[in-house]
Amino acid sequence: MGSRRAVVIGGGISGVLVARELLLAGWQVTLLEAAHIGAGSSSRTAAGIRQQFSTEETVRGMRYSVDFYRHFAAEVGEVVLQQNGYLFLYQDQSSWESAISRVKLQKAAGLSEVVALENSALRAQFPWVSEAIVGGTFCPTDGFLFPALVYGEGARRVRELGGQILQSAPVTSAVHQSDRIVSVSTPKGRFEADLFLDCTNAWSPRTAKVLGGTELPISPFKRYLWFIERDGPIDRETFAKMPLIVSPSGVYCRPENANSLMMGWAHEATSEPDFSYDDQDTIAPGFAHNSGTDAMPFQAWMNMAETVPGIGEFAGVTATTSGYYGTTPDHNPFLGFDPRQRNLVRLVGFSGHGAMFGPFTALIARRLAEAGTDLTSVDVDGTPVRMDAFRIGREFSHAEAMVI
Ligand SMILES: Cc1cc2nc3c(=O)[nH]c(=O)nc-3n(C[C@H](O)[C@H](O)[C@H](O)COP(=O)(O)OP(=O)(O)OC[C@H]3O[C@@H](n4cnc5c(N)ncnc54)[C@H](O)[C@@H]3O)c2cc1C
Structure with a gap:
């Protein structure tokens, strides 16, 4: 992909950390948030973070997340994990x-x-x-996060890294060319990009309608x-x-x-x-x-x-x-390219563990953005982690047992 412009839709923990990760990978990033940063579940969460899961990929992913949050303090000057x-x-x-x-x-x-x-x-x-x-x-x-610091400091980092954040900017329509999104519109203007990332979680079924994306069971x-x-x-x-x-x-x-x-x-x-x-x-x-x-x-x-x-x-x-x-039916999120729009990545359906998933979600977003296509596994600290459990279109044969 020659040009590297990304639009992230949704400004909760997922959207903010995804925007930060893409900026660090050299993308130009605009984050569009319908209300204000943290207006959704990210400000209403218990913010527990654990690695005790029954899905092996999630154990590995949450190990990465714990490590990320521990080191985030050095980047933002605030301890976000207890x-x-x-x-x-x-x-x-x-x-x-x-x-x-x-x-x-x-x-x-x-x-x-x-x-x-x-x-x-x-x-x-x-x-x-x-x-x-x-x-x-x-x-x-394991432990718990201070979520307002995660999305608050995360948003500050996004701006510091040159990202643009627009609040009161709901995405209300999209322009398509064959099976790609060309631009999305908000009351604050129209935004063209090469890649669009849906980080609207509980709103995602509605966002999908606006973007012409696949209807996911969330x-x-x-x-x-x-x-x-x-x-x-x-x-x-x-x-x-x-x-x-x-x-x-x-x-x-x-x-x-x-x-x-x-x-x-x-x-x-x-x-x-x-x-x-x-x-x-x-x-x-x-x-x-x-x-x-x-x-x-x-x-x-x-x-x-x-x-x-x-x-x-x-x-x-x-x-x-x-x-x-x-x-979602198996309590695992959907992390992958939308089958109906080739340049739309869906990062949604966190089923009660999206705050802890945030860093892992952002890492996967970066790997997908670099590949431009779905991956069978992503490299996490030198170990391949299979994406089957998070693939769009999977059969819900293994439900995560550790759900609270
Ligand atoms: C009571 C409770 C307890 C929880 N406990 C835990 C826990 O212990 N550990 C844990 O990890 N998770 C927990 N969760 C889940 C966690 O809070 C969520 O999974 C996580 O916050 C999701 O973050 P997000 O950024 O994906 O979504 P959100 O924070 O919901 O952000 C989505 C954003 O998208 C925006 N948006 C919607 N539509 C549009 C549009 N058209 N255009 C632009 N923007 C749009 C919304 O305004 C919103 O700000 C809990 C949740 C609740 C409610």
């Missing part, structure tokens, strides 16, 4: 045995530091875990986070070091700051393909922190208290936030 670890807990023997075999897969994929801890070893390291728990898997290099599902005030026997120092904990029934929590615990729990939800920006923050009846003891937040809190009894002594649920997952 490595408190991730602790998955199990209460019945058969799910514990499955967890032990996943740890073997993860170790084989290079995650040497993950450990499977049986009851007594688990309680020696984490004395606050209930005796009813049969075991847990722990990876100390469902926007509402997800909530609740915040609980620390109190009782878990002191400030213990609390600050707590990992992201996932209970046997999938409730997860982590320290948000010195005195507040963030907690989430997936629920049965229906797809909301036409959600509005305001809908992101709409809290349905039964999901607000002040909805009483039958409501989901109280139930989640009590469930977590069975796993970590000290959390049951906390002072109460004080706030609720929400946003959308862009969920």
Whole structure:
């Protein structure tokens, strides 16, 4: 490709990191964001980052992401990652045995530091875990991100590297020539490019219509986070070091700051393909922190208290936030060229792990941009990582098991 002009559509964590990566590879980049940087899920995320997955390619990819985020501090002057670890807990023997075999897969994929801890070893390291728990898997290099710093500092870097960012610039139409996009239009003007990258995640089915792209199965599902005030026997120092904990029934929590615990729990939800920006923050009846003891937040809190009894002594649920997952049938994203538009790359469908995927997504975008076509594998720190799990048009035969 002689000319190297790229338009990135969407200014969340994915779009910002993709723009930065392409600029470093020598592309001229314009990022078009419909509202403002961070207007989507990237500002509503739990921002956990883990390498404990059941898809080998994702384990390798998230190893790259952890390393990227650790070094990003030197580039932007802000620490964006807190490595408190991730602790998955199990209460019945058969799910514990499955967890032990996943740890073997993860170790084989290079995650040497993950450990499977049986009851007594688990309680020696984490004395606050209930005796009813049969075991847990722990990876100390997992943790959580400060998402506003990721997209905020990322956007600053994009500008510093010579990229153009336009906010309040929704892409509303596209001009095509045979099976290529020539330009896209926004209220702020028309933008020609050689390559277009869709980073609109939960909006992507709508973006595809505008761009003449393939309709991908991505469902926007509402997800909530609740915040609980620390109190009782878990002191400030213990609390600050707590990992992201996932209970046997999938409730997860982590320290948000010195005195507040963030907690989430997936629920049965229906797809909301036409959600509005305001809908992101709409809290349905039964999901607000002040909805009483039958409501989901109280139930989640009590469930977590069975796993970590000290959390049951906390002072109460004080706030609720929400946003959308862009969920795919197998919970893996689509990372590849759109079969209908030869110069359109889709980087969407992150299904609850797009914040952690950001650096890996950006690396794949760069490799695809350089190749101009889909790749069977990408080189990640000298190791080829196969792209099958993320290919557009794949059969959804292997679903990611580690979904929260
Ligand atoms: C409650 C909750 C908890 C989560 N927990 C985690 C977690 O622990 N770890 C993790 O990794 N992930 C988590 N996620 C998922 C993660 O937040 C998302 O996958 C990630 O933020 C997606 O980033 P993105 O940049 O791809 O999309 P977004 O941040 O949603 O950005 C998409 C952008 O596209 C813009 N846009 C839309 N249409 C157009 C258009 N036509 N033209 C131009 N711009 C457009 C939007 O305005 C938006 O800013 C969670 C999400 C939620 C809601």
